Amino acid sequence: MKLWLVMFAGGLLTYLTRLSFIALAGKVEFPAWLQRSLRYVPPAVLSAIIFPEILVHEGHLNLSFGNDRLIAGLLAALVGWKTRNMLLTIVVGMVSLLLLQAIRR
Amino acid sequence: MQKDALKSSRLSLFLAGLKAELPLLIGVFPFGLIYGVLALEAGIPASAAQAMSAIVFAGSSQFITTQLVGNGTPAFVMVLTIFIVNLRHALYSASIAPYISKLSNGWKGLLAYLLTDEAYAIAITHYDREGSQPNSHWFFLGAGVALWSTWQASTAIGILVGAVLPTTWSLDFTLSLTFIALVMPYLKDRPSLGAALAAGIVAVLGNSLPYKLGLVAAALVGILVGLLLEKVK
Numbered sequence: 207m208k209l210w211l212v213m214f215a216g217g218l219l220t221y222l223t224r225l226s227f228i229a230l231a232g233k234v235e236f237p238a239w240l241q242r243s244l245r246y247v248p249p250a251v252l253s254a255i256i257f258p259e260i261l262v263h264e265g266h267l268n269l270s271f272g273n274d275r276l277i278a279g280l281l282a283a284l285v286g287w288k289t290r291n292m293l294l295t296i297v298v299g300m301v302s303l304l305l306l307q308a309i310r311r
Numbered sequence: 312m313q314k315d316a317l318k319s320s321r322l323s324l325f326l327a328g329l330k331a332e333l334p335l336l337i338g339v340f341p342f343g344l345i346y347g348v349l350a351l352e353a354g355i356p357a358s359a360a361q362a363m364s365a366i367v368f369a370g371s372s373q374f375i376t377t378q379l380v381g382n383g384t385p386a387f388v389m390v391l392t393i394f395i396v397n398l399r400h401a402l403y404s405a406s407i408a409p410y411i412s413k414l415s416n417g418w419k420g421l422l423a424y425l426l427t428d429e430a431y432a433i434a435i436t437h438y439d440r441e442g443s444q445p446n447s448h449w450f451f452l453g454a455g456v457a458l459w460s461t462w463q464a465s466t467a468i469g470i471l472v473g474a475v476l477p478t479t480w481s482l483d484f485t486l487s488l489t490f491i492a493l494v495m496p497y498l499k500d501r502p503s504l505g506a507a508l509a510a511g512i513v514a515v516l517g518n519s520l521p522y523k524l525g526l527v528a529a530a531l532v533g534i535l536v537g538l539l540l541e542k543v544k
Binding site: 208209210211212213214215216217219220221223224225226227228229230231232236239240241242243244245246247248249250251252253254255256257258259260261262265267275278279282283286287290291292293295296297299300303304307 | 333334335337338355359362363366367368369371372376380386389390393394397398399400401402403404405406407408409411412413419420422423424426428431432435481484485486487488489490491492493494495496497498502503504506507508509510511512513514515518519525526529530531532533534535536537538541
């Protein structure tokens, strides 16, 4: 019961967050600085999700070559940068990780 | 005649949105599987685990919720956590709002529900390239529906068969890779690159902050750095 309440309240807040500016659009004029800053939303948010996922393990920063996810992530990023092909980026990253793990075992 | 043309342009845009979303789905699908597995392991009933994927419909906050349920966190802390983890969607909302401002309230309400990380990234790329055409929202809808169906189906399969998946496959890594694939096209000039690096570094530094506050701080610092670098050149 408690869990369902959490889900509905959390879901409603999430929905209102997503709706917020969409509901205001057309009724309120966004200031120019806000519009300019929105250009940087995708690179900033996506990187903020990626970096800790790849660099931090169990609370510790791991920048060494022993970090399989770092190496696989860098290879994927390189492929993504060169080809702009999302499918290839994901496949190369996943195959690299599995190979690295197999080699080190 | 003209009506038919309009209809076919809607359908073709919807299908184009679906198609643009496809590569991301191979990253999202395993993530949904793992969510299904973890939710059951945390003691969440199958019905609630599935319902959460439709009601909250935001992967990272669902993962965190399963963790919190597992260690008996008070309800209001869980709700607050979901809210804060999903605050980044307000930025997506602001970013996409100008392109859909002319739509009816029904459309706005529907597209807001579908505004996830992955659907946003695909939709905004389309809007950046094409501008807002009369039927552009069908493209957004196609991307959103593709992501939504995949999330529901992968959750269900995770609940049903997930427990037999070997953890050594590191399937959770596919989500990081999805985000890497999504971010690369944005790194096209110095301010964007600076925004990405600054946000990434702050996110690592603030990683131990509670409720993913580090993520919110990182996004804001990244945006600020992007704006500052615009001025420099």
